[in-house]
Amino acid sequence: MIRFVELSKSFGSRTILNKISFEVRTGEILFILGTSGTGKSVLLKNLVGLLRPDSGQIWVDDQEISRYSEEQYLSIRRQIGMVFQQPALFDSLTVFENVAFGLRRLEKLLPDELSKRVIESLQLVHLHQLENRYPNELSYGQQKRVSIARTLALKPKVLLFDEPTTGLDPVTTTTVNELIFELSQKLKTTSIVVSHDMKCAIDIAHRIIVLDKGHIVDQGTPDELKKSEQELVKEFLREVLQTSQSAPTKEKLP
């Protein structure tokens, strides 16, 4: 459904992505793993047209979209919703208006339909009765949820998560990770998660792609990657195994 073909992107003399090709299967949770500064976020931003590739193609269904105009991208952005690394909420708007923001612009809804959609989205992220608060009255974890609800409100078929658990404490990390899993099950969406947390990936991913220095160095299911001989993958795994050795391993999600 989504396919990247030989995608390249540089900033100045720094090559961030070097002829990356892979495809995303409908309904899967795909983790893109890599060290900091390897262009994982750049990949997502290329998909929704916030950045444009230097060369290569991006296919969504049967259309090559990388040369779309800003207007043409509107239809893509309705199907593919992005959750940013920072909550990126609009400070001057209430939680309700934040979630309604995209709906007001992209869908013509009657007031009660609109509020129904907003409440539904907030319920999906387990936030209730916070509609009238402002972002600065919420905890960081709650803000993160509101930003997910804002993306969900448009009922996208594909969800992109840019480092959703970076900087969160361990308990919040797990709840956000489980939420991603739950949403993909409940809404049957395709999810692409950019992260450097191998533990999160092993817990919920169907497939993992490992990026390094602009190239894909390995890919496969969590079980396949656990047997990988690739150096970087082994280093990532060491982080997970070390914790699991001292801790009883956490059961996999249902």
Add this chain to the structure above:
Amino acid sequence: MINQIGLAVIFLNKILSTLFKKGISREDFFEQTLKVTQQSFLTVTMAGFFVGAIMTIQFALQLKEYAALAYLGGLATSGTLRELGPLLIAFMLSGKVGAFTAAELGTMKVTEQMDAIRCLGADPFKEIIAPRFLGIIVASLFLLLFGIGMSVFGGLLMANIFAQINADQYVRHIPTIVKLSSIISGFFKVFWFSFCLGWIATFLGYSTTGGAKGVGLSVVNTAVATMVVIVIVDWITTTLFNSVLSMLAF
């Protein structure tokens, strides 16, 4: 530098085509105009008052020697309207509104709010940038009116105290000296000053990168760039206006 100017021109082109082709919502525009006016009303009126007062005292000293105190009100008002008023208002706004706008847009940029806006099907130029740009221009024109009003009032008080000229005498010769051209010149200048101010502040704010530090840098750059540009534009508009006037006189 040249690269930066090129980007700024493309940016301005986007603002203008948004304003003229797509249009902006009336609420957004009113909201921004009101915000800028509120933010600077007090400073501009106070500055207007004291500029009028200072100009009057200065002119009074000179005019006394020529026994021409009757023209005090006219000269002080004309000077304020043609030169000092617009320049002062522009400087006040660049310190306050320019810095505020750059900081606001810069913060939205580095916290990914601008990206979020685009992903939610909205156009940041239509909803955020163009309304601020136009709001700054329209509010500046209002503020010039208030500022000039206050400067007449300040001048009038000073004339009363230091030159024993009453309000009636002070105001009587304002129309003799303040011609239509002075009024046009004042508003013409304020228009271009605020045009540059709005342009620079939104451009530098929107181009912010690099976290909280980047926002700080954009704010400082906006303050410096607007002041320099305003002085240059003042020189250009003054020269242009005077040559047009002298051509018309023939």
Add this chain to the structure above:
Amino acid sequence: MTTSTIYKLEQISFSYDSLPVLTDINLEIKSQERVALIGPSGAGKTSLLKILAGLLAPTTGQIYLFDQDFTKASGPEKLALMKKIGLLFQKNALFDSMTSLNNIIFSLTESHQPHPEHYKTLAQNQLDLVGLSHAYQLFPAEMSGGMQKRLGIARAQSLKPEILLYDDPTAGLDPITSRKIIDLIIDLQSQTQSTIVVVTNEIQRAIQFATRILFLDQNQLVDLGSPEQAFENSDPRVYQFIRGLSDGPILGAQ
């Protein structure tokens, strides 16, 4: 190897805007300990670190540093004590306009270290120690997050403090870079025999690093002992937090 008491905190409480942040904290830190301070976001970890650094004054209670009353100390007395403490902020607080070498030379100059003629050699030695030998003329903006962190560590170390306080030294770094940074901190500690307190959000880092783990939760400080002992702790909040479980008394992002 003698183990003397470095810090002694007695009944420390701290409120912010009349909201209690820390209540009745008692703590003793011995020399050459490596202490990790963990706990849910917003539990006051950074406040406690700033109190240890002398940047925040506790509302009530006493702190003894090297047997001297740190809370009551003022003027030159306090300055002398604070000189023994090195603090590394989350954002490193590097000077953008200076090369990495000059960043270190500047802090040597500012703190009036003896023998100015040796500053340059000293600074270069510090860079060698953290593996930045070749980056001496780079500016912070030209360095990756991991390199910036190394430079921050080198600068803090250059003043030869007896105590080093780190506020989330691996925040935002990928796990592989994080591991290397913590390895570096441990390595330098064993060379300089200093005492270290690290605030961290990452359990893996706490396990890797600490000789003792402190858990700050609900305004209270719980001493969990060694990493092994921490995993044997059966308190439900500790159990949940250390394993990063979503089910339990701690509500993640709710």
